[in-house]
Amino acid sequence: xxxxxxxxxxxxxxxxxxxxxxxxxxxxxxxxxxxxxxxxxxxxxxxxxxxxxxxxxxxxxxxxxxxxxxxxxxxxxxxxxxxxxxxxxxxxxxxxxxxxxxxxxxxxxxxxxxxxxxxxxxxxxxxxxxxxxxxxxxxxxxxxxxxxxxxxxxxxxxxxxxxxxxxxxxxxxxxxxxxxxxxxxxxxxxxxxxxxxxxxxxxxxxxxxxxxxxxxxxxxxxxxxxxxxxxxxxxxxxxxxxxxxxxxxxxxxxxxxxxxxxxxxxxxxxxxxxxxxxxxxxxxxxxxxxxxxxxxxxxxxxxxxxxxxxxxxxxxxxxxxxxxxxxxxxxxxxxxxxxxxxxxxxxxxxxxxxxxxxxxxxxxxxxxxxxxxxxxxxxxxxxxxxxxxxxxxxxxxxxxxxxxxxxxxxxxxxxxxxxxxxxxxxxxxxxxxxxxxxxxxxxxxxxxxxxxxxxxxxxxxxxxxxxxxxxxx
Numbered sequence: 410x411x412x413x414x415x416x417x418x419x420x421x422x423x424x425x426x427x428x429x430x431x432x433x434x435x436x437x438x439x440x441x442x443x444x445x446x447x448x449x450x451x452x453x454x455x456x457x458x459x460x461x462x463x464x465x466x467x468x469x470x471x472x473x474x475x476x477x478x479x480x481x482x483x484x485x486x487x488x489x490x491x492x493x494x495x496x497x498x499x500x501x502x503x504x505x506x507x508x509x510x511x512x513x514x515x516x517x518x519x520x521x522x523x524x525x526x527x528x529x530x531x532x533x534x535x536x537x538x539x540x541x542x543x544x545x546x547x548x549x550x551x552x553x554x555x556x557x558x559x560x561x562x563x564x565x566x567x568x569x570x571x572x573x574x575x576x577x578x579x580x581x582x583x584x585x586x587x588x589x590x591x592x593x594x595x596x597x598x599x600x601x602x603x604x605x606x607x608x609x610x611x612x613x614x615x616x617x618x619x620x621x622x623x624x625x626x627x628x629x630x631x632x633x634x635x636x637x638x639x640x641x642x643x644x645x646x647x648x649x650x651x652x653x654x655x656x657x658x659x660x661x662x663x664x665x666x667x668x669x670x671x672x673x674x675x676x677x678x679x680x681x682x683x684x685x686x687x688x689x690x691x692x693x694x695x696x697x698x699x700x701x702x703x704x705x706x707x708x709x710x711x712x713x714x715x716x717x718x719x720x721x722x723x724x725x726x727x728x729x730x731x732x733x734x735x736x737x738x739x740x741x742x743x744x745x746x747x748x749x750x751x752x753x754x755x756x757x758x759x760x761x762x763x764x765x766x767x768x769x770x771x772x773x774x775x776x777x778x779x780x781x782x783x784x785x786x787x788x789x790x791x792x793x794x795x796x797x798x799x800x801x802x803x804x805x806x807x808x809x810x811x812x813x814x815x816x817x818x819x820x821x822x823x824x825x826x827x828x829x830x831x832x833x834x835x836x837x838x839x840x841x842x843x844x845x846x847x848x849x850x851x852x853x854x855x856x857x858x859x860x861x862x863x864x865x866x867x868x869x870x871x872x873x874x875x876x877x878x879x880x881x882x
Contacts, residue, residue, distance in 0.1 A: 418823075428830075429826055429829055429830065430671075430674055430675055430678060432830075432833055433510075433514075433517070433678055433683075433684045433685075433829070433833070434510065434513065434674060436517065436684065436833055436836070436837065437510075437513035437514055437516060437517045437683070437684060438513055440516045440517055440520050440836075440840070441513055441516040443840070443844065444516060444519075444520075444844065444847055446516075447516060447519060447847060448512070448515035448516045448519055448708050451519075451705045451708070454705050455705055455706065455708060455709035455712070456709070458472045458473050458476055458705075458706045458709065459473065459476075469535070469536070469537070469695075469696035470536070470537070470611060470612070470615050470694045470695050470696060471615075471695065471696060472695045472696070472697050472702065472703060472706050473619070474615035474616070474618065474619050474695070475615070475691055475692055475694055475695035475703065475706065476706050476707075476709065476710055477615075477618040477619050477622040477623070478614060478615055478618040478622075478691045478694075478775055478778070479688045479691045479692065479707060479710045479775070480618075480622050480626065480710050480713055480714065480771075481618045481621060481622045481625075481771030481772065481774070481775050482682070482687065482688065482691070482771070482772055482775030482776065482779075483680065483681055483682050483688065483710060483711070483713075483714040484622070484625070484626065484713070484714050484718050484768055484771070484772075485576070485680075485768050485769060485771070485772040487676065487679050487680040488680055488714065488718045488719050488721075488722055488768065489722055489742055489745050489761070489764070489765060489768065490579075490742045490745065491676045491679060491680055491719075492504070492507070492676065492680075492719050492722040492723055492726070492745070493722065493726060493742070493743075493744040493745045494672075494676065495507065495672040495673055495675075495676035495677075496723065496726055496727070496732065496744075497732075497744065498668060498672045499668045499669040499670075499671065499672030499673055500654045500668065500669050500734055501647070501650045501651045501654045501655075501669075501723075501727055501734075502651060502652075502653075502654030502655035502656070502666065502669030502670075502673070503655075503668075503669045503670075503672040503673035503676065504651045504655075504673065504719075504720070504723040504727075505651050505652060505654075505655030505656075505669070505673065506655060506669060506670050506672075506673025506674050506677065507673045507674075507676060507677035507680075507715055507719055507723075508677075508715065508716060508720070509673070509674075509677075510673065510674045510677035510678055510681075510683075510715075511677055511681055511683075511711055511712065511714070511715030511716050511719075512716075513683075514677070514678065514681050514683025514684060514711050514715075515683065515708040515709075515711045515712055516708070517683045517684035517836070518681070518683040518684070518688065518704075518707045518708050518710065518711040519701075519704040519705060519707060519708040520704065520836055520840065520843045521541065521684065521686065521688070521689045521692075521707075521832065521836055522688065522689050522692035522693075522700075522703050522704040522706070522707035522708075523700045523701050523703070523704035523843050523846055523847070524541075524544045524548065524689070524700075524835075524836070524839050524842065524843050525539045525540050525541065525543070525544055525689035525690070525692045525693040525703075526539065526692060526693055526695070526697065526700035526702075526703045526704070527544070527548075527700040527842065527843075527846060527863075527871065527873060528543050528544045528546075528547040528548050528871075528872070528873065528874075529543065529693040529694075529874065529877050530543060530547075530874045530877065531874055531876045531877045536611060536612075536694065537693055537694050537695070537696070537877055538693060538694065538782060538785060538786075539689070539690070539692075539693025539694075540686075540689045540690035540692075540693050540782055540783075540786075541557075541560055541686045541689055541690075541831070541832050541835055542557040542558075542560050542561050542564075542783060542786040543557075543693070543786060544689075544835060544839060545557040545560065545835050547871075547872040547873070548835075548838075548839045548842060548871075548872070549835065549838055549839065556831055556834070556835070557786065558787065559827065559831055560686065560783075560828060560831045560832065560835075561783035561784075561786050561787050562783075562787075563824045563825070563827045563828035563831070564686070564687070564690075564779055564780065564782075564783040564828055565779075565780045565783050565784060565797075566820060566821070566824045567820075567821045567822075567824035567825040567828060568687060568776040568779040568780060568821075568825075569776055569777055569779060569780025569781075569783075569797065569800075569801055570780070570800070570801075570804055570821075571820060571821025571824065572772070572776050572821050573773050573776050573777065573801055573804050573805050573808065574804050574805070574807065574808030575808060575821070576769040576770075576772050576773050576776070576805070576808070577596065577599055577769075577773070577804070577805040577806065577807070577808030577809035578808040578809060578812060579742075579765060579769050580595060580599060580765060580766050580769045580770070580809065581595040581596060581599075581808075581809035581810065581812075582812070583742065583761075583762045583765045583766070584762060584766070587746075587758045587759055587761075587762045588759065588762060592809055592810045592811075592812070593810050595809050596805070596806040596807075596808075596809030596810040597806070599770070599773070599805050599806065599809055600802045600803075600805055600806040600809075602770070603770075603773055603774065603777070603801065603802055603805050604798070604802045606774050607774060607777045607778075607781075607798050607801065607802075608798060611694055611778060611781075614774050614775075614777075614778055615694075617774060618771060618774070618775075621767055621770065621771050622771055624767065625764060625767035625768055625771065626713070626717075626718060628763075628764065628767075629718065629721060629764050629768075630717065630718070630721055632721075632725075632749070632753075632757075632760060632764075633720075633721030633722075633724060633725055635753065636724065636725050636728060636749070636752045636753065637724055637728065639752060639753075640728040640752070643728055644724075644728070647724065647727045647728055650727065651723075651727070654669055655669055655670075655673075677715055677719070680714055680715055680719055681710075681711045681714040681715045682711075683711045684829065684832065684833060684836070685825065685828065685829045685832060686828055686829060686831065686832025686835075687779055687828075688707055688710065689707075690778070690779050690782040690783070691775070691778065691779075692704075692706070692707050693782075698860055698861065698862045698863065698880045699846075699849075699850055699853075699861045699862060699863040700846050700863055701846055701847055701849075701850040701861070702850075702861070704847075722745055725745060725748050725749055725752070726744060726745060726748045728748075728752070729748040729749075729751045729752055730751060731744065731747045731748045731751050732744060732748065742761075742765070745761065746758050746761050749761055773801075773805060776801075777797075777798070777801045780797055780801070781794060781797060781798075784797055842871065845868070846863075849861070849863070849867070862878075862880045862881060862882075863878050863880075863881065864878070864881040864882060865878055865881060866881070
């Protein structure tokens with residue numbers, strides 16, 4: 410086991426340790442400038458998906474459903490515990506840099522989702538499948554299949570297996586600490602409802618997310634708004650503290666600006682997953698009229714995750730008196746929980762437990778679908794899908810009942826690091842295609858077509874699936 414830990418630690422250091430975060434930032438800035446700040450130009454259009462602007466065939470996954478599935482995956486424990494860790498290690502200034510990376514990452518999210526849509530395929534049952542693995546094969550050519558296989562293996566290992574063990578552990582730990590529910594009972598409950606959802610396929614996952622995600626997001630935001638209103642006179646000072654610590658006017662922790670930047674960027678990227686190659690798998694399932702439409706939707710998902718939900722956690726912590734700059738005696742979920750209790754009373758710890766359950770469960774079904782999509786790319790056999798479903802149910806149960814067992818799944822972070830590098834390479838090589846699609850979308854808007862339509866015949870050099878674009882002439 411020590412041998413494998415050494416290997417995984419080496420991979421983690423080579424990816425997340427020094428290379429990956431700067432690359433994600435640099436590429437995000439490059440995409441933003443090259444597209445003419447497309448995430449800001451299309452910002453108003455992002456809200457249209459909430460009101461059904463892209464609705465069409467009711468038998469397909471809608472843009473709204475794909476949005477909520479991806480939000481359910483992006484919004485997880487990192488929005489509660491991760492923000493607290495970033496503030497503890499990097500000070501209030503880390504929040505500012507989380508905002509910065511989210512605004513940049515919105516463009517990376519748009520690019521990767523647009524490419525996933527462009528190269529999606531229609532399955533025998535009429536559903537769509539796609540993602541970076543499909544984009545590599547159909548965008549770069551079959552000579553790059555080896556790259557797509559590496560991507561698919563890392564996606565299954567990190568999300569479907571490793572992260573689902575951690576999600577089960579998070580829920581069981583919160584239920585045991587605040588409600589006294591035995592881990593075994595929580596494990597059984599999680600395993601049963603996970604099986605009920607994932608055995609219904611992407612349609613049941615989408616329908617469940619369409620209910621769970623608005624409830625969890627709006628409920629958590631409502632709590633944050635209540636706390637902000639109770640401390641409204643302190644809000645300007647907190648915002649100033651965030652900015653001052655971010656640019657070095659004040660230092661809250663050892664390391665000053667460097668600690669704020671490093672922790673803010675890293676935790677922000679971990680939370681919103683922009684450029685990591687996970688969310689495009691869900692983006693490809695949606696029925697839309699143009700690939701860029703779903704790109705805009707996924708950009709909105711990044712905005713909601715960091716600019717809205719992560720900010721809620723930050724204000725809950727910074728408006729209270731539990732957090733003390735430079736102190737390291739409390740962090741993670743405990744810091745968020747105790748801060749919430751200090752604002753509104755002991756009942757808040759039960760409220761947060763419910764939020765953690767919804768956040769984690771939505772991530773479990775999202776993580777499963779990522780694994781299923783990768784497995785479908787590698788083998789279309791149904792028996793493989795059933796094996797994966799059973800494996801996920803067992804893994805969620807083991808993660809919940811055996812706290813120490815999750816150490817076995819420490820390969821998740823290094824596998825996600827490799828996954829992100831493969832995705833970034835593919836995005837850079839396919840970026841000219843994404844730019845052509847964005848320009849086509851803009852040209853149709855300029856011509857007065859407010860609902861642009863993708864016509865594969867206008868891009869004969871691309872290996873697209875015409876059956877996936879029924880609105881084309």
